[in-house]
Amino acid sequence: MGQLLPLGPNIRISSLDISHNQLDGQLQENAAHMIPNIMFLNLSNNGFEGILPSSIAEMSSLRVLDLSNNNFSGEVPKQLLRAKDLEILNLSNNKFHGEIFSMDFNLTGLGYLYLDNNQFRGTLSNVISRIYELQVLDVSNNYMSGEIPSWIGSLPSLKSMEHLEHIHLQGNMLTGLIPRDFLNSSSNLLTLDIRDNRLFGSIPNSISALLKLRILLLRGNLFNGFIPNHLCHLTEISLMDLSNNSFSGPIPRCFGHIPFGEMKKEDLFARIRDSGYEGSRPVYAGYLVKYWGYSNFVYEQKDEVEFVIKNRHVSYKGGILDFISGLDLSCNNLTGNIPYELGMLSWILALNLSHNQLKGSIPNSFSNLSQIESLDLSNNQLSGEIPPQLIGLTFLEVFSVAHNNLSGRVLDMKAQFGTFGESSYEDNPFLCGPMLKRKCNTSIESPYLPSQPCKESEGKWICYLLLHGPILASKMVQLY
The missing domain is CATH 3.80.10.10 (Ribonuclease Inhibitor)
Incomplete structure (x- = not known):
């Protein structure tokens, strides 16, 4: 001083x-x-x-x-x-x-x-x-x-x-x-x-x-x-x-x-x-x-x-x-599907779409985000499987798809995905894999939701088929 x-x-x-x-x-x-x-x-x-x-x-x-x-x-x-x-x-x-x-x-x-x-x-x-x-x-x-x-x-x-x-x-x-x-x-x-x-x-x-x-x-x-x-x-x-x-x-x-x-x-x-x-x-x-x-x-x-x-x-x-490059749209009220075109952002380092109301699947085109280090899609209404092509994102350090409706097997614990734990996938009840302590087998079917709600005029069996997916539906038809 x-x-x-x-x-x-x-x-x-x-x-x-x-x-x-x-x-x-x-x-x-x-x-x-x-x-x-x-x-x-x-x-x-x-x-x-x-x-x-x-x-x-x-x-x-x-x-x-x-x-x-x-x-x-x-x-x-x-x-x-x-x-x-x-x-x-x-x-x-x-x-x-x-x-x-x-x-x-x-x-x-x-x-x-x-x-x-x-x-x-x-x-x-x-x-x-x-x-x-x-x-x-x-x-x-x-x-x-x-x-x-x-x-x-x-x-x-x-x-x-x-x-x-x-x-x-x-x-x-x-x-x-x-x-x-x-x-x-x-x-x-x-x-x-x-x-x-x-x-x-x-x-x-x-x-x-x-x-x-x-x-x-x-x-x-x-x-x-x-x-x-x-x-x-x-x-x-x-x-x-x-x-x-x-x-x-x-x-x-x-x-x-x-x-x-x-x-x-x-x-x-x-x-x-x-x-x-x-x-x-x-x-x-x-x-x-x-x-x-x-x-x-x-x-x-x-x-x-x-x-x-x-x-x-x-x-x-x-x-x-x-x-430094990044796009942050998190914590809004965005709806609809994630545009396939976002996969063209091959130089972007950070993409955050979390805490919205986005639905549909994760675009396969995200495998083209070759420079990305942080990808957050959590807290939406996404469904379908995690594209296995994402395993090629070798610079990824932060990844989260938690709190969605995703299904199928989590990605293999290889390359960068070997560093992501349970928190990256939590609260997706139809995801399975060793880190989630939920075995994957053919008896677990992916959730299927109709694009429009059932109408009573369609009959109870038609509604049941629409709500529970084609495989389960075929079994019910045989029983019927």
């Missing part, structure tokens, strides 16, 4: 990075006067606390301010919210509170704004629309309320938000619909994370305008209606999470034509080769801001999202996001 030593007023410093130390205490009110010409100030990942001195805004040359991962509290000084030359402001993971987007907010030169994991309240005011160069907006895990603004209502053109690439609004108390104009004004968006709010209604068809979107996370809201086919226009998508909502109806068949991380070999090698940063432009999953000539500092901040994979909430950050 230690405290920041005061600097002499005559020392000319353009950049100061003392991040990731064990410094603590409070910043003195006149601390900013000691380094008036500084352009880059990084105090992140320390133990600083207390209220932020208003004099920090008097650093007239300041371009980058990173105070993240400390214990600062109180409201953000109004003077700081008027620093027009500030290009990067990172206040994440502190205890700041108050209404951040007020009339005092006039940071029109910002490119990157991180306010996540604080106690900010209020609404997402249209003042954000005046930040014409904004590329990253993260206000996740605060107490923001109200609706998502369209951000283009009174603007002269849609170009005002053309630079916006990453939006993180998850973990707030936002309500209302997703504005159609909000989607139309963000055509260059790569990440849209609005999980765990109180948003409702359907997904607007205008979402198809986000042709560059890579990550779409809508989990934990009150969305309803059918999943629109317009999502299939998002051909760059790699992660899509629609779980824990009230979507109904069938899974769109066209989902099988979304690449979900598919890439050619040459593209894969190109991504690895270019995993660094070129010039001042960011790669997809991370951003690096460089200033050369008048300053020699480097500031790096990478995008981070959370996705449930292998039954775990995992945060993925930076370049790894280029190689």
Whole structure:
């Protein structure tokens, strides 16, 4: 532990990075006067606390301010919210509170704004629309309320938000619909994370305008209606999470034509080769801001999202996001059969269709999910046998078909399927096999359910035959 030593007023410093130390205490009110010409100030990942001195805004040359991962509290000084030359402001993971987007907010030169994991309240005011160069907006895990603004209502053109690439609004108390104009004004968006709010209604068809979107996370809201086919226009998508909502109806068949991380070999090698940063432009999953000539500092901040994979909430950050792909439709009211076309997602790593009302059989085409690591089909109304072709899914680490109406023999305990225990198959009364302690023999017949209920006019014997399957029925005819 230690405290920041005061600097002499005559020392000319353009950049100061003392991040990731064990410094603590409070910043003195006149601390900013000691380094008036500084352009880059990084105090992140320390133990600083207390209220932020208003004099920090008097650093007239300041371009980058990173105070993240400390214990600062109180409201953000109004003077700081008027620093027009500030290009990067990172206040994440502190205890700041108050209404951040007020009339005092006039940071029109910002490119990157991180306010996540604080106690900010209020609404997402249209003042954000005046930040014409904004590329990253993260206000996740605060107490923001109200609706998502369209951000283009009174603007002269849609170009005002053309630079916006990453939006993180998850973990707030936002309500209302997703504005159609909000989607139309963000055509260059790569990440849209609005999980765990109180948003409702359907997904607007205008979402198809986000042709560059890579990550779409809508989990934990009150969305309803059918999943629109317009999502299939998002051909760059790699992660899509629609779980824990009230979507109904069938899974769109066209989902099988979304690449979900598919890439050619040459593209894969190109991504690895270019995993660094070129010039001042960011790669997809991370951003690096460089200033050369008048300053020699480097500031790096990478995008981070959370996705449930292998039954775990995992945060993925930076370049790894280029190689993670998944589709989560769990915990909805989806009905109908699992589309055969989903078996075309040969590059997908995680597929979760659990806790719905899906019926029919598991498609044989799932044997083509050659890269899949997590497949969860549990808690549905699936019937029929488990396709034996699934034994060829050699990367599978998590597999569950529990709580369905499946029948027949569980797959042989070979390759990856030798690692799955009883819990992967439980509550399927017509499944059999050694791990279920239920022997398989020819006297156990698969359940057969008619597509329509019996009518009294068909006669009691016809109903009996329909309800108990063709083999059992033939025996009853002989007895009769």
